[in-house]
Amino acid sequence: MEQLNPSDLKAILHSKRANLYYLEHARVMQKDGRVLYLTEAKNENQYWNIPIANTTVILLGTGTSITQAAMRMLASAGVLVGFTGGGGTPLFMGSEIEWMMPQSEYRPTEYMQGWMSFWFDEAKRLEVAKQFQFARIEFIRKVWAKDRDLQAEGFYLDDQDIIQALTGFEKKIPHQSKVGDLLLAEAQMTKQLYKIAATRCKLSFERNPEQGDLANDFLNHGNYLAYGLAATTLWVLGISHSFAVMHGKTRRGALVFDVADLIKDAVVLPWAFICAKEGMSEQEFRQQLLQKFTEYRCLDWMFDQVKNQSLSYKR
Missing domain, CATH: 1.20.120.920 (CRISPR-associated endonuclease Cas1, C-terminal domain)
Incomplete structure (x- = not known):
């Protein structure tokens, strides 16, 4: 499968991107140059592709995990990743959403x-x-x-x-x-x-x-x-x-x-x-x-x- 360059992943402006994902009870991983999330069905595991070049934010709710390789790809595409409580909101009063920001030395000043x-x-x-x-x-x-x-x-x-x-x-x-x-x-x-x-x-x-x-x-x-x-x-x-x-x-x-x-x-x-x-x-x-x-x-x-x-x- 042809590998994408980080520059290709940023081709869609953030303001024009269509997707915001909220995931629960899933594992996010990198496979064959793509970012996927895995859900456990009753009899089988199911993989779903995340189109990272057209995604602005991924919120990870309860029961989720993410691999280092997936985080690396998400960062290269400029996708924000947040850890939240259930339903996209904190579970306890006073807790705040935690954002993992892609680190880039070339953002505009x-x-x-x-x-x-x-x-x-x-x-x-x-x-x-x-x-x-x-x-x-x-x-x-x-x-x-x-x-x-x-x-x-x-x-x-x-x-x-x-x-x-x-x-x-x-x-x-x-x-x-x-x-x-x-x-x-x-x-x-x-x-x-x-x-x-x-x-x-x-x-x-x-x-x-x-x-x-x-x-x-x-x-x-x-x-x-x-x-x-x-x-x-x-x-x-x-x-x-x-x-x-x-x-x-x-x-x-x-x-x-x-x-x-x-x-x-x-x-x-x-x-x-x-x-x-x-x-x-x-x-x-x-x-x-x-x-x-x-x-x-x-x-x-x-x-x-x-x-x-x-x-x-x-x-």
């Missing part, structure tokens, strides 16, 4: 240097945080305006409660003088969107990551998939996760949360409620969400926003 050109200036950092929030609202409008599936579930962009939630937050953004105030305003909008989604889906809901009901579980699960896309975006652009603009400056991965917020409310939030209403399984929810991530080019949106902001103050 332009975006990290641009990010650092403003990050140490508190006023500029706040301005970038505000621009992220404007982009967040823009993406909600972009997705909800044309998604017929969402409209079939009652999510219409011109409904009064949705207009009020989005425009109310949008008007507050320019007047916030501290990141803490911006976070509070953002939390109020998200709380309104939770209420809107729960009302549309006729669910009783209170946001509590450990509640254990389907809507909360799907929100947790979907958020971690969004974190995978955000971590991929930052790794490809060479920007350290440490330099957040909104979330806790003392938490090393906080910039991942900032970037994931660009798409969470637009895509993860409504579909967590809709799939909970339908009583879907975790696997069905995950498939639905990954389809929507691809349909609305969420990774593209993250790349564009992070690149634009990283270069906005660069001389």
